[in-house]
Amino acid sequence: MTESTDTPAAAAPEKTPTENGTTETPPEETPDKATEEKEKEAEPPKEMRAVVLTGYVGLKTVKIQKKPVPTVGEGEVLIRVKACGLNFQDLIVRQVAIDSLPKTPFILGFECAGEIEQVGEGVTNFKVGDQVVALPEYKAWAELVSVPAQYVYALPSGMTALDAVAITTNYVVAYLLLFEIANLTPGKSLLVHSAGGGVGQAVAQLAKTVDNVTVFGVCSKSKHEALKANNNNIDHLLERGSDYTSEVRKVSPEGVDIVLDCLCGEECNRGYSLLKTMGRYVLYGSSNIVTGDTRSFFSAVRAWWQVDKVSPVKLFVENKSLAGLNLRHLLFQHGRADYVRRAVERVFALWGEGKVKPLVDSTWALEDVVEAMQKMHERKNIGKLVLDPSLEPKPKPATPAKGKSGKEKKPAKESSEEKKDKETKEEEKKPEENESKDKEKESS
């Protein structure tokens, strides 16, 4: 068994599950269900909250539901989740019929961090109480998740769960792009799209650990001021949707050594044309296939159809490289968990050296996931969007405004500050958690 299931925990067979425990958010329980819940209170909870995708049409299909606590199979660990990372891939899952998507309903999420609560048979490298981050194949956005140990990584001493989800996916992708695929060396130049996003920020930061590297970053004009204020890792900020290739050529007439493209579609051709000789174009995402609010099969087809196929003979004549990186496929289809583990270890070591400083855009309650996803969809985040199952949802307005725009949203900072207040309270009421943190520090 390598997957957690939605059946009740095997350790407690005496408990009959509710009819798959589906409760929608905001949780408005019927009187009957409320009674059922009360009856359970005397016993340890066998249910958990989770972010569930109930269908492939629109944001309304993302719901918070009660789900049975997952069982822990052989080779798995059960993690009590403290923080979940949002990645662009989550939007793609929600919207597009790509290969091998699970049938709805299922729990969303590819990244979470927390504490190990139970260890399955055959797992020797983890113990209860370990602080870890995990990259499971779905199911990460819940209070508890059962994950094969091969996708679980121990946190170095001093790294919080929030740090961990802001670091792991983004910096592992950035690390593999720059140092495994593009072979970034001193004096080179690179262009990265979605420069304000989690991976974009990680790329710019890691690129600047190499001497004399020039970074061109493309993102919405609205982010430019904030990015300039935040750091100076990006040498040339260019505007998404503008004729940025001309802007690049004004600075560097011969183009750039490396193009990192997470957009796909016509950006592939544009990126390739921007390459210097001996340059590399790397496609590591296809966010251009996410365009509207609904399942966008046609935008996926268009994005892929726009991409010119290239003959190796052309690369030979032009001295260029093309590459692709897909972390999910690497882990779940190509069986390269060990390879990814080495990259995670390298990234954590860079964090230890102070070279990785993750940027968190904002932290959200599970119940506010739709708003967080919408923010990513509209590319308004700067840095990582994080879900925290312990956070209280934002108070909803008396008459909910269900417009398309996110204009009525509160500034992201408030959400994070809310979380900080809460953390302080939690520390007061949960001394046993701090104990286990100390244990971890001793062992590591």
Next chain:
Amino acid sequence: MTESTDTPAAAAPEKTPTENGTTETPPEETPDKATEEKEKEAEPPKEMRAVVLTGYVGLKTVKIQKKPVPTVGEGEVLIRVKACGLNFQDLIVRQVAIDSLPKTPFILGFECAGEIEQVGEGVTNFKVGDQVVALPEYKAWAELVSVPAQYVYALPSGMTALDAVAITTNYVVAYLLLFEIANLTPGKSLLVHSAGGGVGQAVAQLAKTVDNVTVFGVCSKSKHEALKANNNNIDHLLERGSDYTSEVRKVSPEGVDIVLDCLCGEECNRGYSLLKTMGRYVLYGSSNIVTGDTRSFFSAVRAWWQVDKVSPVKLFVENKSLAGLNLRHLLFQHGRADYVRRAVERVFALWGEGKVKPLVDSTWALEDVVEAMQKMHERKNIGKLVLDPSLEPKPKPATPAKGKSGKEKKPAKESSEEKKDKETKEEEKKPEENESKDKEKESS
């Protein structure tokens, strides 16, 4: 001016050139011409022997001719050639109508080493007497060549001209393939075609400077014994023309991390299919377009037509890379002479560390160039084929056997030994050359 010309040296305008000085090999001079030659003896020679391509059909178009000594333009140096390197590219030039080939007749050759005899205006980094290797755009196979200084590299102390032509092109290509493009790191595996050739041997040798690298080499069965006896840089020797992909998968079921392909054609598709995830396929030659004795436009078309075009989306889905390396284009079309210079310097440093040990197959007189090219064409060489303008041609049989096969050829070793004998004699008669060698050692 960046090119030497076939007009007589500007320094000696009083001399009228012969009618382009064409004398075929073996040089059987007419009585008139012999008289002409005698008249010149009193003055410094204004002509030189060169390997000239006189047409694009068959081996008979390669001739030894007398040509005027080239002029030295601004930014150029005139080199007295001691050794010329044969590269597969020379065969492609001879046979195939690829882009931007010069009109015949022209002097062949892309690689030579020797001593600087004259320095053009504006050249500050070389002086008369410097021992150098050069990668000119044609014209390298002659007694003298004028080369833009940007394509000329000073030899490190102790490196002979023979070493230099055995090292420069082959190891620079191997270095760029392994360390710039394929990013070879410990534990990886690679497959290289034409494993017995100059680049193949350089690749295997440089690959083994990295820990725990597994090298698969494909070449003619006839070379296997000699290669095994010569070194053990190739872990698994596979037979050209066999189902080598199955053989690779017996050893490494998941394939290899790196495929280096100098063949093109259907080997492109086969090479790509052999890649592990995160693997790289690099095309660095197209020797499959050289098939017969005559200009083979159709085999070029076939070789390129057989190559599947690949979408970057496929690379993204499969976590793979495609790349091309073309040293000539890098130097002469893409203006990356500085980039190549850094690679040359790195390779010479590796030679200084004893990590580069060039393998010379055999050394030939200019007059025996056709036989040398035929040996490369038939892929019978192990290591580098070198021309030495100071060598006497081999004695020709009384009745020359003009068969297709090279069976009546002498073993290559004899030719090299001949050269060694000659070197000893030359040392006796040319003390000034040894003096300048000593000078070079002092200055470097």
